[in-house]
Amino acid sequence: MKRKNILFILILCLPLVWGEPDFSKVIGMKKCSLCHAREFKVWGESVHSKSYKDMHKTDLSKQILKNLNLGKNAKREEKCQQCHYTVKETSPGKSRSIAGVSCERCHGPAKDWINIHFLNIEKSERYRKVEAAGMNRPGRLYQLGSQCYKCHTVADEGLIETGGHPTSDPSFNLLTWSQGTMRHTFLRDKGNNRPASPERRRVLYVVSQVLNLEYQLRGFAKATKKSNYATNKAVKLQKASAQVYKIYQKSKITEIKNVLKVIKGLGKLKLGQESKYLQAADEIYKWGNLFVEKYNGGEAPLATLDSMIPPESEYKGSAIGE
Ligand code: HEC
Ligand code: HEC
Numbered sequence: 001m002k003r004k005n006i007l008f009i010l011i012l013c014l015p016l017v018w019g020e021p022d023f024s025k026v027i028g029m030k031k032c033s034l035c036h037a038r039e040f041k042v043w044g045e046s047v048h049s050k051s052y053k054d055m056h057k058t059d060l061s062k063q064i065l066k067n068l069n070l071g072k073n074a075k076r077e078e079k080c081q082q083c084h085y086t087v088k089e090t091s092p093g094k095s096r097s098i099a100g101v102s103c104e105r106c107h108g109p110a111k112d113w114i115n116i117h118f119l120n121i122e123k124s125e126r127y128r129k130v131e132a133a134g135m136n137r138p139g140r141l142y143q144l145g146s147q148c149y150k151c152h153t154v155a156d157e158g159l160i161e162t163g164g165h166p167t168s169d170p171s172f173n174l175l176t177w178s179q180g181t182m183r184h185t186f187l188r189d190k191g192n193n194r195p196a197s198p199e200r201r202r203v204l205y206v207v208s209q210v211l212n213l214e215y216q217l218r219g220f221a222k223a224t225k226k227s228n229y230a231t232n233k234a235v236k237l238q239k240a241s242a243q244v245y246k247i248y249q250k251s252k253i254t255e256i257k258n259v260l261k262v263i264k265g266l267g268k269l270k271l272g273q274e275s276k277y278l279q280a281a282d283e284i285y286k287w288g289n290l291f292v293e294k295y296n297g298g299e300a301p302l303a304t305l306d307s308m309i310p311p312e313s314e315y316k317g318s319a320i321g322e
């Protein structure tokens with residue numbers, strides 16, 4: 001292949017992995033509520049929805065904006081919209097925040113997939129089509145879970161060092177934080193909203209640990225100077241590696257071994273190596289997706305991890321409409 005073509009493909013693929021969501025394709029959660037009324041009700045009770053009413057009014061929010069020399073209203077600032085809001089294009093070239101973190105911030109802007117995802121066609125074909133159209137399906141858990149980590153690792157040196165924004169909550173975990181208040185498993189659970197099955201928990205757990213490693217690395221990659229931010233990310237990265245290593249020791253899964261190889265290949269951590277670290281993170285992303293493809297059912301080798309998996313008492317809040 002010509003070099004020009006390779007470059008073109010790279011540019012095409014990058015936004016899928018790491019770029020901002022395409023807000024011009026957001027249609028709004030009210031459309032989803034027409035068919036997913038129960039999911040919509042659960043979402044309405046969550047912090048993701050409720051913070052829309054008051055986050056921008058808090059003293060901390062105003063202080064952060066001031067420290068960063070931004071406007072007075074977080075809802076209107078691109079920087080804050082990146083993680084706190086769902087933005088919709090209201091007319092060509094004009095867009096505004098319409099909600100907190102709503103359906104499409106996790107499942108992907110829906111314009112191109114909404115009318116395909118419930119069609120009565122062969123499943124594999126439907127999945128292929130909706131994924132190509134930007135839907136983050138539960139079946140592709142690594143891809144879906146990566147949306148959480150993009151926001152929840154707060155990987156932004158300026159926001160934290162200059163803005164005084166809180167650092168990420170170290171207890172964030174895809175398993176424990178998705179199984180509490182925000183849980184919505186009505187579809188697979190035939191109208192109930194019970195906790196994930198033991199098999200599903202294993203997949204959620206492994207994915208959470210690999211994602212944590214990938215995103216702490218992305219966070220460290222962005223550190224430009226010796227600072228609390230850099231130290232915080234380096235410590236979290238080391239802890240994340242140790243955790244993934246334990247998973248490998250118990251399960252001996254090849255994809256996990258390959259994740260560790262990527263980390264080992266980096267040698268001693270240094271500042272100012274952004275492109276090298278981001279490339280390594282892309283490799284981990286690839287192995288994470290392959291892990292899910294192979295072990296989505298939570299079978300055999302994953303059972304060896306059961307003693308490591310956090311119990312229900314650690315879930316973030318209690319589920320709604322169980
Ligand atoms: C016209 C009705 C309708 C609308 C509107 C709708 N959905 Fe769905 N959705 C469905 C049906 C039906 C299914 C189950 C499809 C199946 O059999 O797997 C589904 C399944 C899903 C799934 C699970 C897919 C999977 O692979 O397991 C997700 C996630 C989802 N919808 C999200 C959304 C979001 C987000 C919106 C709004 C942007 C939305 N839906 C709007 C009808 C709808
Ligand atoms: C990279 C993602 C990210 C960006 C960008 C971001 N935040 Fe946050 N913010 C978070 C997360 C995640 C939390 C929750 C902290 C936690 O529990 O880990 C949070 C918490 C907060 C809180 C404390 C919780 C509350 O509701 O009072 C305030 C205030 C806040 N952010 C304001 C802002 C403002 C203002 C901006 C824009 C200048 C901004 N944030 C940009 C991710 C982000």
Ligand code: HEC
Nearest residue numbers: 047051055082083084101105106147148151174177178316
């Ligand atoms: C677009 C960014 C974004 C995405 C994607 C996202 N979150 Fe959040 N989440 C936030 C922010 C910001 C807050 C804090 C809001 C506040 O306090 O004002 C938050 C809060 C939460 C809370 C409430 C915590 C508490 O204090 O009770 C839970 C639970 C949570 N997120 C879980 C998840 C999970 C699990 C995922 C992925 C499946 C996810 N989030 C995806 C930005 C995001």
Ligand code: HEC
Nearest residue numbers: 032036039040043101102103106138184185186187188189
């Ligand atoms: C903070 C991220 C986040 C938000 C916001 C969110 N979801 Fe989800 N959703 C998830 C995750 C993660 C799963 C998969 C959980 C799993 O597979 O164990 C999921 C699963 C689903 C499923 C499949 C459930 C099943 O039983 O298989 C549907 C349908 C769905 N979401 C619809 C919605 C709708 C509609 C909204 C908005 C009203 C919404 N989601 C908001 C993260 C989110």
